[in-house]
Amino acid sequence: xxxxxxxxxxxxxxxxxxxxxxxxxxxxxxxxxxxxxxxxxxxxxxxxxxxxxxxxxxxxxxxxxxxxxxxxxxxxxxxxxxxxxxxxxxxxxxxxxxxxxxxxxxxxxxxxxxxxxxxxxxxxxxxxxxxxxxxxxxxxxxxxxxxxxxxxxxxxxxxxxxxxxxxxxxxxxxxxxxxxxxxxxxxxxxxxxxxxxxxxxxxxxxxxxxxxxxxxxxxxxxxxxxxxxxxxxxxxxxxxxxxxxxxxxxxxxxxxxxxxxxx
Amino acid sequence: xxxxxxxxxxxxxxxxxxxxxxxxxxxxxxxxxxxxxxxxxxxxxxxxxxxxxxxxxxxxxxxxxxxxxxxxxxxxxxxxxxxxxxxxxxxxxxxxxxxxxxxxxxxxxxxxxxxxxxxxxxxxxxxxxxxxxxxxxxxxxxxxxxxxxxxxxxxxxxxxxxxxxxxxxxxxxxxxxxxxxxxxxxxxxxxxxxxxxxxxxxxxxxxxxxxxxxxxxxxxxxxxxxxxxxxxxxxxxxxxxxxxxxxxxxxxxxxxxxxxxxxxxxx
Numbered sequence: 001x002x003x004x005x006x007x008x009x010x011x012x013x014x015x016x017x018x019x020x021x022x023x024x025x026x027x028x029x030x031x032x033x034x035x036x037x038x039x040x041x042x043x044x045x046x047x048x049x050x051x052x053x054x055x056x057x058x059x060x061x062x063x064x065x066x067x068x069x070x071x072x073x074x075x076x077x078x079x080x081x082x083x084x085x086x087x088x089x090x091x092x093x094x095x096x097x098x099x100x101x102x103x104x105x106x107x108x109x110x111x112x113x114x115x116x117x118x119x120x121x122x123x124x125x126x127x128x129x130x131x132x133x134x135x136x137x138x139x140x141x142x143x144x145x146x147x148x149x150x151x152x153x154x155x156x157x158x159x160x161x162x163x164x165x166x167x168x169x170x171x172x173x174x175x176x177x178x179x180x181x182x183x184x185x186x187x188x189x190x191x192x193x194x195x196x197x198x199x200x201x202x203x204x205x206x207x208x209x210x211x212x213x214x215x216x217x218x219x220x221x222x223x224x225x226x227x228x229x230x231x232x233x234x235x236x237x238x239x240x241x242x243x244x245x246x247x248x249x250x251x252x253x254x255x256x257x258x259x260x261x262x263x
Numbered sequence: 264x265x266x267x268x269x270x271x272x273x274x275x276x277x278x279x280x281x282x283x284x285x286x287x288x289x290x291x292x293x294x295x296x297x298x299x300x301x302x303x304x305x306x307x308x309x310x311x312x313x314x315x316x317x318x319x320x321x322x323x324x325x326x327x328x329x330x331x332x333x334x335x336x337x338x339x340x341x342x343x344x345x346x347x348x349x350x351x352x353x354x355x356x357x358x359x360x361x362x363x364x365x366x367x368x369x370x371x372x373x374x375x376x377x378x379x380x381x382x383x384x385x386x387x388x389x390x391x392x393x394x395x396x397x398x399x400x401x402x403x404x405x406x407x408x409x410x411x412x413x414x415x416x417x418x419x420x421x422x423x424x425x426x427x428x429x430x431x432x433x434x435x436x437x438x439x440x441x442x443x444x445x446x447x448x449x450x451x452x453x454x455x456x457x458x459x460x461x462x463x464x465x466x467x468x469x470x471x472x473x474x475x476x477x478x479x480x481x482x483x484x485x486x487x488x489x490x491x492x493x494x495x496x497x498x499x500x501x502x503x504x505x506x507x508x509x510x511x512x513x514x515x516x517x518x519x520x521x522x523x524x525x526x527x528x529x530x
Contacts (some may be wrong), residue, residue, distance in 0.1 A: 049404050076404035090399035104403050145332065 001064065003028040003160065008233050009058035011044055011216075018180065020062075020216045021058065028159075031186055031193040033203040035227075036213035037238060042196045043087075046164055049194065050084055051075055061233070062160070083153030083191075089145040089166040091137035097148045098124065098133035102153045123151040126188075127181060143174035145151065150181060161185060163195045167202045174229045181206045200239065241258060268355030272337035281508075285482050288408070288489075292416050292482070295409035299417045312414035317379045320422030324429060327375050331430040334371055335359055343445060352446060356453065357460040359438030364465040365524075368431035370517055376423055377509040381484035385414055385505035387496040388488025395490075407489075416481045423477035424470050431469065472520050476513050483509040 002025035011019040018041045026032045041189050047053045049069040059066045062078050070078070091100050095220045098120045103115045124130045127147040137145055146166060153161055162183065167175035179202050186193050199204055204211055204224055211221045214234045220227055227235065236242070299308040340359040388411060391397050400407050435457055442448040488507040491497045 047398075052401060079402055079404040084402045084403065085400070086395045086399060088395050090395035092396055092399075093394075107305075108404065185486055 002026055003063055004194075005061040005127055006045075006049075007059045007061065008183075009045075009048060009060065010056045011041070011048060011053070012056045016235055018216050019048070019055075021027050022216075022218060024218065024221065025212055026192060026194065028192055029186075029190055030208040031182070031195065031206055033207035033210045034194065034196045034213060035198065035200075035210050035238075037198060041216040042198075042213050043164060046194070051079060067230045080104075080156055082160045083156065083158035083168065084162045085146065085149040085164065088148040089137070091145060091152065092138055092150055096134055096136055097129065097151075098139070100137065100148065101133075101152045101155050104152070108156060112250045119155070121153050124148075126154070126185070130213060142155045143170050143177065144184045146178060147171070147181065150178075151187070154185070157189070158191065159247065160192045160194065163193070165197055166195060167197060167199045168227075172201075175199065175202060176205075183207050214238075232241055232263050264440055270472060281486075285486055288412070288486055289410045289478065289482055292412050295406060295413045296417060298409050299413045303341060305402060308409070310412050312417045315418030316393050316422045318383075319376060319418055320426055323375055323379055323422075323426060327426050327430050328433045330371050331368065331433035332361070332437040334367060335363065335434035336441055338362060338434070339365070339438045339441035341442070348464060353456070354436070355438065355442065356456045360457040360460045361465060363369040363431045363434035363438075364461050364469050366469070366517070366521070367467045367503055368434060369427045369472040370513070371445040371512045372423060372427045372430045372435075372473065373480065373517075374510060375499050376419070376477075377480045377484075378506055380419070381480045381500055381505045381509045382502040384481065384484030384500070385491075385501045386498055387411075388485055389491035389501045390495075392491040393488065393494060405521065412481070412485045419477040419481040420474060423480070427469060427473040431466075468520070472517060475516050475520060478513045479516060480509045483512060 003094050004024075004026040006022050006024040009019055010017065022045065024032075034045060036042045044053075048055055049062075050062075051148070059068055061067075062082070065074065066077060067078055077162045087110065091097070092103070095103065098117075101120045101123050102116050103109060106118060109116075111119070119129060120133065122135050127150050129144060129147055130152065132140065132144065132148075140148060143180055150163075161182075166178050166182065170178065174261040182193060182195065182208055185191060190247075193206070195203070195206060207224055209221065209223055210227045212227060212230075212235055219232050220230045220235050222230075230236065230239075299312045300302045301309045339355050339359050342355045343352055346352050346354050346358075388397070391411075397407050400410055439448075439450050439453040439457075442453050443450060484505045487501040487508070491501045
């Protein structure tokens with residue numbers, strides 16, 4: 001049975017359809033990359049998967065439980081099995097890095113403080129921030145913040161790890177480091193990983209399968225090689241980095257032609 | 264004409280929607296308040312509530328004290344200039360004592376707390392909305408109302424009435440200073456007159472108002488924060504809106520409470 005099943009998912013904002021009857025199964029232990037251009041609906045899909053929003057119709061099943069219609073207590077139980085590293089890291093600035101990681105452990109477990117300290121140190125060690133635990137998040141670099149967010153997402157040893165644009169705003173070296181960290185976490189802890197990104201090198205490095213979104217629908221779902229070999233024109237346009245046809249927006253060339261004639 | 268009516272209708276519905284949201288939030292907070300109580304609740308929430316009490320209450324003491332003393336002085340001087348003409352300057356004591364315990368102490372405190380803490384609540388929660396920290400709380404299975412709002416509300420419920428009492432004392436003390444310098448009335452005698460002029464019900468009605476004002480300030484501040492959508496400019500707008508709306512609602516609530524106490528004969 002897939003760990004996550006998306007069935008006929010429809011999401012609308014103010015009558016505008018953002019996601020249109022999406023269907024997707026994500027198997028336990030696989031890394032699924034949700035790929036697509038800006039505004040295609042991948043972050044909206046992510047918010048549905050982590051239960052931050054409810055769909056207009058359809059369902060998201062996590063381990064067989066529909067998170068759109070379960071009780072708040074059930075939803076919280078499911079959420080404890082999901083770790084999320086947000087695009088902006090979303091660390092609590094009023095807490096130190098280690099307190100950020102300790103927060104879910106202190107609140108959701110009965111572990112002794114010494115055990116929690118040890119677990120926090122281990123999480124920091126995994127992400128390479130063992131010397132930065134006492135620092136406030138605002139004093140960390142962009143890459144370190146993302147690593148700290150990963151450590152916090154890992155705090156309760158979740159079965160599913162979700163990354164929203166992990167490489168956004170990072171230089172290629174730090175982004176590659178983060179890709180290696182995702183691969184390491186999957187290898188060591190056997191977690192199911194979902195990554196939302198528009199970075200092709202990152203997607204090719206970490207993905208077991210890629211789901212390509214375009215205008216709220218899946219254009220293609222398959223392995224890296226299947227996506228690479230796809231002949232769908234929109235997939236090819238994305239992979240080959242081809243700009244949109246200027247003819248679709250005639251106002252812009254017409255404006256420049258008029259401008260050149262007048263001057 | 265139709266546009267004017269449309270505008271009035273739209274604004275009325277928008278205000279009703281806002282009041283409805285405030286009530287829903289109040290209900291959710293009352294349900295979550297138990298988690299912030301000492302001994303029976305979550306110790307981290309209680310710790311946060313104590314921290315908030317220090318910020319709302321102790322940090323505001325100098326400001327509230329100075330405001331109350333200035334207002335007490337102003338009230339005594341303005342009252343004396345009129346009452347002196349009728350040879351009734353001793354009524355200044357009643358004016359300051361009753362005026363502060365029933366009305367000015369709670370109102371001044373509420374205006375100060377609204378400006379300091381109401382705006383801070385909106386800015387803190389609004390920034391957390393913008394930086395996805397609220398989403399982060401939700402996905403970590405925390406209820407933002409229990410985590411953020413309940414400790415602030417509990418702190419305001421305790422700190423604002425305490426500040427009101429301090430405000431009353433400072434205002435009355437300022438009246439005493441005025442009486443000493445203008446009529447050479449001793450402070451001990453002044454305090455005796457003050458105790459004669461105010462009744463326990465005056466203090467209680469002031470404290471009831473304080474609790475209502477604390478509720479308004481905490482909930483408007485937090486609701487404005489939770490309603491933030493967009494970027495830093497939206498946070499700025501929410502802090503302004505928190506101060507304006509909470510001050511407006513505090514004054515309206517004051518009028519309503521005063522009318523209730525007046526017509527039910529409790530004043």
